[in-house]
Amino acid sequence: MIRFGTGGWRAIIGDEFTRANVRLLAQGLADRMHDEGVAERGIVISYDRRFLSDVAAWWAIEVLAGNGIPVRVITRPVPTPMCMWTVKQQEAPYGLAVTASHNPALYNGIKLFTAGGRDATLEVTDELGERIAPLTEADVKALAPHEARSSELVTEQSSINWYLDAIMEQLDLETIRHAHLHVVLDPMFGVAQTSMQTILISARCQVDVINARHDPLFGGRMPSPAEGSLAPLRQAVLEQGADLGIATDGDADRLGIIDDTGEYLSPNQVLVLLYEYLLSTKGWSGPVVRNMSTTHLLDRVAAAHGQECHEVPVGFKWISAKMAETGAIIGGESSGGLTVAGHIPGKDGIQAGSLLVEMVAASGKKLSQIYQDIVDRYGRLEMVEAAYAYTPARREELQQRIFVEHELPSFDRDIARISWEDGAKVYFADDSWLTIRFSGTEPVIRVFAEAPTLEEAQQLASAVADHFDLGES
Template sequence: MIEFGTGGWRAKIGEEFTKENVQLLAQALANLILEQEVAAKGFVIGHDRRFLSDKAAKWVAEVLSANQIKVYFIQKISPTPLIMHTVKEYGSFYGAAITASHNPADYNGVKLFTKGGRDATEEITNEIEKKISRLNLVEVKFIDFEKAKEKNLVKIIDPFNNYIDTIISMLDTKAIKASNMKILLDPMFGVSKTSLQTILITARCEVDTINDRHDTLFGGRLPSPNNHTLNQLKNMVIESDYDLGIGTDGDADRLGIIDEKGNFIHPNEILALLYYYLLEYKGWTGGVVRNVATTHLLDKIAAYYGEECYEVPVGFKHISSTMEAKNALIGGESSGGLTIRGHIKGKDGIFAASILIEMLSVTNKKLSELLTEIQAKFGKFAAAESDLEFTVKEKAVLIQKLFVDKKFPEFKYGIKDISYQDGVKVYFENDGWIIVRFSGTEPLLRIFSEMKTRAKAKELILKMKNFLEL
């Protein structure tokens, strides 16, 4: 069964992620492209460093090219945002990255993109799922990859320079060059090193890297840049006096930041910092788009500058489509993904890190100083979160309790509103909130809360966990 979640199709290698399933997905995609008569602009595909990513990219290319769809194949390992940018630049109606992003090492997957370099909508992925369900392996067409190259059905491309030049053109490189910043990068055995190093060295930063070798097990860690996985980065930033530590996830569309004091800066705070910087220091205008599990500090900042904050379900496709509809300035999520108006319609950890360094250079302030500045203006917001595993039986009970019976604990705070837009979210009268939702990328129940203090947020999460009896 091939089912798309909020971040594409992801599955365990050898169980659902198999050559046969990848080929079925590719044939269903080819059928859709041919039905829509959009094959003329070709199909862009790239891959990260995960086990089987390079082979799976060729499996997709072999099927598409056998269906007479021209394939632009990025042979070098590539960040997902680079692939999305290439879809945009080539004017292709579809493209894909072979990656499971921040999932464990025994996962792989396929992220689909549409015209403009954006995540595929649910309408498109639902249609592909329907087509897959009607397909049989004998209906899958394929041609050997090397033969497809000989027939010019597959063209090897290297869009690295175009992607890098695009980001550099959007930066105040003069300010960055004058700042002489010292940066430590942790790609988490992923694909961000070459891109980020090139951008930052071009801007005359001193850049060192750790954990940059090819390791399909990601050093035994989850390739997700969070407070628990970036301890080495924290220690080295302090020990060697770096201005900033940057961690990126497996496919480099999300980032985690360590400030000059060795503190992990939550993605909520990064998003708020960048939005504040663009409004206050650069004088730009525009609203902000966040998902239901992302900080309401953005609402406060937007209101202060006479702008709007738009809340959408989890899944970056919802952020990018709302950004376009509302001409919003920035959009992002609490997991570390964001983009800015004028760039690709998807999250880009490399671009976000570059803008963050520009912010420090232009303001001539440390990250901790800017965070204090924001808190003085808009107050403190503290987040907490927890992930819970469940059995099939437990999931059915959870669905009944939360979404059918619509039950939740008795909270000691006044309730302002309840939303079932994505999971169940309770808004409190004191500006705090808690949300419970099923992950769209992993078999987990996620609980997020935001209050004035982390202790209060954690207290709410514990109350919800006890109520759910997991």
């Protein structure tokens, strides 16, 4: 019942996300740590503001401490990137964050990190899943709740200052201070407010915050900073005449941006902006890494600067691994996560949002004008995304037709090549492309398409939906 996807284990609360399953997962991890000989080096645990997150963190702690493993628990809801940073800073072999990130409110889950603060690789999560599968409650060794709370094995940490200082040390705070920027922050009822607000106020920005209260239902919306969820942020930016709006998802590892005109900047656009900023203004040099469903505009930026853009499968673990291999200075994905070299090998919405503010301050221009400069130099590519739910029987059919028999619809443009490395990706001769793959975190099949115009991208995606009768997204 515990299956790890591209973003860890996520399940519906009360269905598969239960006390029993959290304890089984913790026991499997404890067994792995003992077998690897790293148990005495301990583990870092954090949690977000979802229903049961804090409670579930202690369910795991009771088991890990019951197996003699030292635990450092961050005893307040914090951004998941802080857990990753703490794993790296403490030189711990593992970290564990109780979160379902941007999933709907009825989900919770666990993200697993390995040494250096990296997302656990597929090999690690596959092996852990195999360990957990035969376990029963009788195999679980756990302290009683009151014993765990008082155990010498458990270190409670409430400060977030080390993490915030690490981000601020990388920023040009002096430049931001003299730009007098007005920023609206939308943490989407998640965990970003304290961290993001502290950084921006330290940089003398005027900061207004919306959707900040603790609401495990996330205001009735998905805690995902996609365009359709950011109408309140757009309204606040326009009403207050702010320079930009920053939204972060439920656990603050992803972000979405509203510019000074109220326009939504997609994660693809943010990635392009920041890569160009690092190369042109900050004087950095190095390649970029993107996943297979992220804009090819990054390829154009890289080529213009004599650099290379590396493509990897979906899952941030692949991005961080390729960055380490190639010395890339930035890496990211179209779903909103990115990381910059020198911080953590994982996505961090707090760092990315802060760096974007620095970019605006350093340019002396409005954010809308900065992106127009990108379009004038590199052209425009438009992307569409669709997600289609399926029944178990339908999944089996689609798996057979698309990914076994390699059936695809007919397209009105020449195909350069097709990759089946991670789902299906069709590369067209005119620099357009299309991907089809099953989500690793939700029961949906996702279709991405990018082309020179929005109409062309929509036509590519619609060809897939019509051919396989996928219904409404």
